[in-house]
Amino acid sequence: MAARGPQTAQQRDRTDQRAEFLLGALASAVLVLIAFMIAFVFAKAWPSFAHNGLDWFGAGGNVDEQLTGIFNSPADPSDYVYTLHAWPLIYGTALITGAAVLLGTLVSLLSAMFIVEFAPGWIRAILQPVVRLLAAVPSVIYGLIGIIVLVPFFGNHVIGPARKESVQYVIQLDGSSILVGTLVLTVMITPIMIAITVDALRSVPRNWTEGAAALGVNRFRALRTVGLRAARPAIVAAAILATARALGEAIMLSMVTGSVAFAPNPLDGVTFFFEPTRTLAAQIVEGAEGLSVKPFGQTMYAFAALLLISSAFLSFGGWLARRSMRKYTLAPR
Amino acid sequence: MSAHAQTRLPTGLIGRIRGSDSWSVGDRIGLAAAWGAGILLCLIAAAIVLYMLVRGVQYLSLELLFSHPQPGLDQSKSGGFLDPLQGTLALTVIATLIAAPVGVGIAVWLTEYGRPAWLARAVESGVEIVAGTPSIVLAIFGLLVFQEGIFSFLSYEATPGVSFGRSFFIAGMIMSLIALPLVVGASREALHSVPRHVREASYALGKDRISTIRRVLLPASRRGIGTGVALGMGRIVGDTAIVVVLLGATLQNDPQGGIPGLGFLQGTGSTLTTYVYNNSPVGEGGSPEKAYAAAFVLLLIVIGLNFVIDMITRGRGPSWTR
Numbered sequence: 001m002a003a004r005g006p007q008t009a010q011q012r013d014r015t016d017q018r019a020e021f022l023l024g025a026l027a028s029a030v031l032v033l034i035a036f037m038i039a040f041v042f043a044k045a046w047p048s049f050a051h052n053g054l055d056w057f058g059a060g061g062n063v064d065e066q067l068t069g070i071f072n073s074p075a076d077p078s079d080y081v082y083t084l085h086a087w088p089l090i091y092g093t094a095l096i097t098g099a100a101v102l103l104g105t106l107v108s109l110l111s112a113m114f115i116v117e118f119a120p121g122w123i124r125a126i127l128q129p130v131v132r133l134l135a136a137v138p139s140v141i142y143g144l145i146g147i148i149v150l151v152p153f154f155g156n157h158v159i160g161p162a163r164k165e166s167v168q169y170v171i172q173l174d175g176s177s178i179l180v181g182t183l184v185l186t187v188m189i190t191p192i193m194i195a196i197t198v199d200a201l202r203s204v205p206r207n208w209t210e211g212a213a214a215l216g217v218n219r220f221r222a223l224r225t226v227g228l229r230a231a232r233p234a235i236v237a238a239a240i241l242a243t244a245r246a247l248g249e250a251i252m253l254s255m256v257t258g259s260v261a262f263a264p265n266p267l268d269g270v271t272f273f274f275e276p277t278r279t280l281a282a283q284i285v286e287g288a289e290g291l292s293v294k295p296f297g298q299t300m301y302a303f304a305a306l307l308l309i310s311s312a313f314l315s316f317g318g319w320l321a322r323r324s325m326r327k328y329t330l331a332p333r
Numbered sequence: 334m335s336a337h338a339q340t341r342l343p344t345g346l347i348g349r350i351r352g353s354d355s356w357s358v359g360d361r362i363g364l365a366a367a368w369g370a371g372i373l374l375c376l377i378a379a380a381i382v383l384y385m386l387v388r389g390v391q392y393l394s395l396e397l398l399f400s401h402p403q404p405g406l407d408q409s410k411s412g413g414f415l416d417p418l419q420g421t422l423a424l425t426v427i428a429t430l431i432a433a434p435v436g437v438g439i440a441v442w443l444t445e446y447g448r449p450a451w452l453a454r455a456v457e458s459g460v461e462i463v464a465g466t467p468s469i470v471l472a473i474f475g476l477l478v479f480q481e482g483i484f485s486f487l488s489y490e491a492t493p494g495v496s497f498g499r500s501f502f503i504a505g506m507i508m509s510l511i512a513l514p515l516v517v518g519a520s521r522e523a524l525h526s527v528p529r530h531v532r533e534a535s536y537a538l539g540k541d542r543i544s545t546i547r548r549v550l551l552p553a554s555r556r557g558i559g560t561g562v563a564l565g566m567g568r569i570v571g572d573t574a575i576v577v578v579l580l581g582a583t584l585q586n587d588p589q590g591g592i593p594g595l596g597f598l599q600g601t602g603s604t605l606t607t608y609v610y611n612n613s614p615v616g617e618g619g620s621p622e623k624a625y626a627a628a629f630v631l632l633l634i635v636i637g638l639n640f641v642i643d644m645i646t647r648g649r650g651p652s653w654t655r
Contacts, residue, residue, distance in 0.1 A: 012541050019543040023442035026435060028452065030459040033510075037466070037474050044477055110363075110370035116346050118367055127371060129639065130378040136635045137381060138571025140606045141628050144613050145381065148621055187377055194374075201346060213347045220360045220367075222347055241465070248467020251573040251606075255615050281574075284469045288578050291476065301477070304470045315465030319458045 038312075041305045047295070048302035051082035056302070059087035063261035067287070071296045080295040088263040089303070092277030095264065096178055096253065097246040100185035105239050107186065108193035109228065115194070116201045117223050135191035143255035146184045151175040151256055159274050167268065171275060176258030179273040184252060189242040196241070200234030201227050233321050240318035244311045247281065254282035280307055382632070389629025392622040398630070402584050402608070411620060414627050416586045417608035420501075421570060421634070423597070424580070424604055427505030428512055428569045433562050435509070436516025441546055443517070444524040464514035472578035475507035479579075488599055489589045500589070501598045504579040511572060512565025519564065523557020524550060559645045567638045570631065573606040582607040605631045 049056055066084045073081045115127050155175025164173045204227050212222035228235070258276025261283070266272050278286075280303045291297040356364075397413035404411070439460065447453035476498050479487060485496035487503050527550055535545040551558075576582055581601030588596035603611075605627050610616055612624035 016541040016543050019546075020442075020446045020448075023438050023446060024448075024452070027439045027442045027456045030439065030456055030463060034459050034462055036478075037471075040477050041470070041474055107370050107373075110367045111374055114367040114371035118364065119371055123371065123375075126375060129643070130375050132639055132642075133378050133382070133636065134374065136567050136571070136639055138573070138606055138631060138635065140571070140573045140609045140613075141381075141385070141632060144609055144624055144628050145384065147614055149384070190374075204346065206346060209347045218354065218356050218360055219347050220356070220364045224363065227346060244465035248465075248469065250467065250469045251577075251610060255610075255613060259615070281467050281469050284473060285574055285577060288473075291473065291578075301473065304473050307467050308470050311465045311467060311470070312462045315461045316458055318465070319461040 034312075038308065041301055041308055044298055045302035045305040046298075047080075048082050048084065048299045049305075052084055056084060056086055057090065058085050059263070060085040063088050067261070067296070067299070070299055071290050071293055073293070073295045077294070082295055082299070084299060084302075086280075086303070088261045089278060089280050089283055090306070091263045092178070092257070092261075093247065093279040093281070095277065096181050096185060096257070096279060097243060099178070099182045100189060100246050101239055101243050103182065103186045104190045104193055104242055105235070108190050108197055108238065109235065111190075112194050112197035112201055113220075113223050113228070115198050116227075117219060131191045131194050134187060135195070137188075139188065139249060139252040140255075142184050142188055143252035146180055146252065146256035147176070150180045150184070151177075154180055154274065163271055163274070167271060167275070171260065171262055173271070173274050173276075174258070175274075176256055176276050177274040178257060178264055178277050181253050181257040181277075184256060185246055185249060188249065188252065189246050192245065193235075193238040193242050196234055196238035197231065200231035204230045233324060237318045237321040240314050240321060244314040244318070247307060247311055247314070250279070250281035250285045253279050254285050257282065259286060382636075385625070385629050385632050388625040389632075391625070393626040393629055397623065397626050404584055411623070414605065414608050414623070414630075416584075417603045417605045417627065418630070420576075420580065420586055420602040421604040421606075421631075423501055423602075424505055424508060424576070425566055425569050427501060427598070428508035429562060429566055431506060431509035432512035432516050432565055433558075436513050436561065436565070437520050437551070437558055439513075440517045440520035440524060441550075444521055445542065445546055445550070460514050460517050463510055467574075468511050468572050469574035469578070471507050471510055472575040475503060475575070475579050479503045486599075488601075499579055499581045499601050501580065501600065501602060504575055507579055508569050508572065508575055511568050511575070512562075515565040515568065516558070516561040519561025520554060520558045523554030523561075526557070527553050556645050560642050563638050563642045563645065567635055570604075570634055570638070571606060573610055576604045576607045577610070580604065580607070582611065605634075 061083075063084070063086065069081050070084065073079065111127075111131075115124055119127060152175055154177060155173070159173050159175065167173065201223075208230060209222050209226050212226045213219060217225070257278060259278050259282065260276045261278045262276055264272050264275035264277055268275065284300050284303050284307075287296065287300045291300060398418065399415055400413035401415050402412040402417070439456065443453055443457060478484070480496050480498035482490070482494040482496055484498070484503075488497040488500035491497040531549060531553070532545060535549045536542075540548065580603060581587070582603045583601045584603070586597065586600060586602035588600040590596045590599060609624045609628045609631065612620045612627070614621065
């Protein structure tokens with residue numbers, strides 16, 4: 001913005017400077033907010049990390065029992081209980097997030113290709129509001145449908161009695177499972193990924209894909225080998241943003257994943273998919289009522305600190321990926 | 334994006350060239366999967382909307398909309414969701430009133446000033462970080478801050494020197510953070526799409542930058558800003574975690590102190606989302622019929638907001654290319 005116009009009165013110049021300063025201060029407040037957030041949350045969470053050391057991240061014992069112990073700590077601050085091995089929660093979060101993002105990437109790439117290239121006009125006209133609607137449905141509605149429709153369906157019809165008996169001394173299988181959580185979460189994060197991928201595919205220069213088609217490959221292959229490859233940074237950015245979104249999903253997952261701090265065991269074969277778990281974000285929502293109990297609250301803030309730092313890194317990564325794309329004018333803004 | 338919409342031919346990315354007709358098995362499977370994915374999305378959306386419609390029509394009655402929720406296990410006596418409905422409206426208004434001006438201000442600074450460049454880059458990534466922070470983390474951060482005694486005027490003093498930290502004011506302030514990135518993003522895009530010569534014409538007429546922004550750029554980006562605000566309102570209406578932590582999610586709206594309007598804002602309450610959550614099988618209320626009815630109303634609000642966005646983006650704005 002070098003163009004400043006003809007010289008105006010000094011007073012008006014000063015108004016302009018003042019406006020710039022005020023708006024700049026407003027914008028910088030965002031940075032102050034983030035700094036405060038990290039500082040406050042970590043300061044509050046510190047005792048939980050400090051008492052457990054690296055064991056905090058490890059496995060061992062039953063998390064639910066440990067949390068009850070923390071909640072029922074003696075009133076004397078020097079007797080506070082902090083012992084916690086949070087591995088099942090971390091593992092559950094990583095499992096559901098990872099599975100949903102993988103599945104979501106696949107679905108969103110296919111649907112983006114469909115929207116950009118193969119869909120007839122009328123289906124494309126329907127798909128745009130459909131994607132927007134799926135993105136806008138509140139998570140509590142997804143959770144409600146999940147727990148009233150999907151969970152009983154899996155519990156009564158898909159998981160047979162033999163399977164329930166096979167693990168009945170370890171965990172109850174009632175349908176609330178990582179499978180239902182992953183499926184619903186995929187539906188929730190796919191729309192964002194589709195929107196970003198469609199934008200990127202549309203901004204691939206036409207003559208690249210046309211060139212491929214003119215060289216004699218079919219339209220699907222032209223789009224897959226040239227279009228998707230050119231849009232790769234956008235796809236990475238979409239996956240990163242979706243991961244951040246999935247990490248923070250609390251309400252829906254606390255409703256449909258059974259809310260047991262259990263680490264599903266892949267060695268159980270198919271049963272693995274029907275085992276319940278609990279994610280970090282869901283744990284915070286469920287522990288919200290106990291925040292006033294000091295050691296318990298500090299433990300919740302430790303979970304929040306872990307989420308905060310991972311989502312901050314993810315958003316920063318997504319921002320970097322999209323920034324680097326602007327060079328090639330394939331950037332969704 | 335709008336530029337692409339104009340130059341894009343209706344035939345898709347590859348356009349007039351038909352491509353080869355030799356389709357390998359893999360390509361055929363891929364094409365079928367693409368069709369499948371597209372149709373699956375439509376089916377999921379249709380299933381959600383139809384299911385909620387059937388349940389909503391089945392269980393919703395005017396009485397539910399206009400009666401206060403009451404405690405009690407007997408579902409015929411537990412009332413409706415007037416309070417959550419008011420809570421949703423109040424919270425949306427408060428949060429939007431904060432997020433819209435702040436978001437537009439940040440967007441204006443980023444596009445029109447953006448000096449020094451390193452600060453602009455930092456703010457840009459900062460907005461992304463706020464966008465990526467889980468709302469439950471924002472919520473308990475808000476609780477941490479607003480429980481400090483000096484903020485007790487926003488709720489009330491629970492014990493001397495410690496604020497209760499839960500009220501419409503506080504929930505609205507934190508709620509505005511989840512709408513903020515959407516407002517900033519949409520406003521930036523709208524400001525970017527105003528061509529340079531429009532600004533230069535304004536400077537040539539002797540306007541300084543701030544009056545150019547006020548008189549020319551902001552009116553020209555009305556539609557983009559409107560879209561961002563509506564998107565943000567959708568997020569606010571649908572959020573549950575912040576309401577659970579910062580609004581108390583009490584059964585009824587519970588004003589504090591004697592002053593009617595202010596007392597309401599200092600008090601706790603609930604919104605449709607927490608009403609649904611508490612009445613679902615995981616909550617304490619345990620009344621799925623009422624959860625369905627409230628969820629249907631919630632979905633109607635969200636779909637209504639989507640329509641608003643559609644109207645805004647379809648309406649004719651200033652066209653610089655003509």
